[in-house]
Amino acid sequence: ILRGSVARPHLKPYMASLQLDGQHVCGGFLIAEQWVLSAAHCTEETDGKLFQVLLGAHSLTEPEPHKRLYQVRAQFPHPGSNIHNNKDDLLLLQLEEKAELNADVRVLPFQREDRDVAADTVCEVAGWGTIDHSGTRPDKLHQVERPVISRDVCNHRTRHDGTITQNMMCTDSRRKDTCKGDSGGPLVCDGVAEGVVTAGSRVCGNYKKPAIYTRIAPYAAWIDGVMASADG
Numbered sequence: 001i002l003r004g005s006v007a008r009p010h011l012k013p014y015m016a017s018l019q020l021d022g023q024h025v026c027g028g029f030l031i032a033e034q035w036v037l038s039a040a041h042c043t044e045e046t047d048g049k050l051f052q053v054l055l056g057a058h059s060l061t062e063p064e065p066h067k068r069l070y071q072v073r074a075q076f077p078h079p080g081s082n083i084h085n086n087k088d089d090l091l092l093l094q095l096e097e098k099a100e101l102n103a104d105v106r107v108l109p110f111q112r113e114d115r116d117v118a119a120d121t122v123c124e125v126a127g128w129g130t131i132d133h134s135g136t137r138p139d140k141l142h143q144v145e146r147p148v149i150s151r152d153v154c155n156h157r158t159r160h161d162g163t164i165t166q167n168m169m170c171t172d173s174r175r176k177d178t179c180k181g182d183s184g185g186p187l188v189c190d191g192v193a194e195g196v197v198t199a200g201s202r203v204c205g206n207y208k209k210p211a212i213y214t215r216i217a218p219y220a221a222w223i224d225g226v227m228a229s230a231d232g
């Protein structure tokens, strides 16, 4: 998160850190006791290894009361996701067991009504992604508030030039923005997850390249289907 602030500890109890060999790779969030939603692009450099999922954390390194690392039973990238574009950039992770819910570990509801969030709505996004252009990685969760921009503005020739589909949404990226390692985290508007951070053009903090999110509502049926069909 560029030019945000350290989040209030454990006030985003749905946040997950997707890790490989103890290293934070991507964000994610708890959508059910045994399920985390993230971004399919996060599996690009994992060489087929399964993530481990850290829940209940504020600091990535310090001991905290409800912090716990969960093994992943299975990972389900959306079948339409691919390395060449940002389409269907969603990843469902089934935890090896149901997460123990408590004050620091809670499910976040996601939007099921497929209607665009109005432009200028101020939403919040959090993550353990890089916090400056030198690539400094934070120990503590950061957050930033960003206004939604319309798909027409985001698709302008000088911005994302028509690549933003109706399954995507954008927020203003002037100075304050998402960045490397924030992918997979939720864009939360009025307490509901509306989108999932996607790296898009990978650029951070440049107003010419607004932040892109995969809208969740269009994928509610896919999410429900995977959760229902995976072994209970």
Ligand SMILES: NCc1cccc(NC(=O)c2cccc3[nH]c(C(N)=O)cc23)c1
Pocket (backbone or CB within 6 Å): 044, 173, 177, 178, 179, 180, 181, 182, 183, 197, 198, 199, 200, 201, 202, 203, 204, 205, 210, 211, 212
């Ligand atoms: N503001 C939009 C936004 C949201 C989330 C992430 C990103 N930016 C990256 O993720 C990124 C940035 C720089 C080098 C990179 N290399 C790689 C990679 N996978 O090799 C990713 C990146 C940008």
